Structures are given as structure tokens and as C-alpha cells.
Amino acid sequence: QLKLVESGGGLAQPGGSLRLSCTASGFALVDVIMCWFRQAQGKEREGVSCINSSGGSTHYLDSVKGRFTISRDNAKNTMYLQMNSLESEDTGVYYCAAALGWGDYGDFPDADYWGQGTQVVVRS
Secondary structure (H helix, E strand, O other): OOEEEEEOOEEEOOOOOEEEEEEEEOOOHHHOEEEEEEEOOOOOOEEEEEEOOOOOOEEEOHHHOOOEEEEEEHHHOEEEEEEOOOOHHHOEEEEEEEEOOOOOOOOOOOOOEEOOOEEEEEOO
């Protein structure tokens, strides 16, 4: 059974850091594009960052560029999102997602599989 499980969410102060992890089971991470999406309360879900299967190409939401870093360890079947200089606007539920294709590296792909999400709250 294909499954994505996020961890690492929690409470952080503005300017602080959190590291999210997403571990896959039931399939090999190396075969798919991996992404992070987020949804703030009352807002639509938005793409945060994606990384291709080799890790050689990444894409970021403009508002997180320079603060967030996506990475993957295919040997561990795990993807990460290092979030630094957190802002209150980063608060939301963060979802790990896997996509089978990525046609435009300048945009976010449509996800085929989703995790359950992990809550991130940034407040002083």
C-alpha cells in the first residue's frame, strides 16, 4: 500500500526553524517527483516546493525562496523541507505529495498521492 507520512511539524517562533520529513512506503521515492504543499486556514492549498527524482531540479513558491530548502534521500525513501526564518504567514498544514510527472519545472505539478499533513504554527 502506497503511503506518505509527514513528521516534524510543530510550533516555532518567527525567525525560527523547523525541518519537515516525509517518508514513503509502498513505492520507491526515486521513481517520483516529490513536493510539499501547504494550506492555511481559510485559504486554498498552495505549492511550496518540489524536487525531481534525481534531486537536480527544484521549484519554490516565491515567498519561501531563500528561506526553505527541499531535499531528498532516495536511499532512505525520505524527503525533507528545511524551513528557516519562519514567518507567521508560513502557518498552515503542510502536505507531502508525490507526482508521477512534471511537465514544467517552473510550475508545480499535479500530485497523484498525498500524505495526511503536519501542522506548522509560527507565532511568538
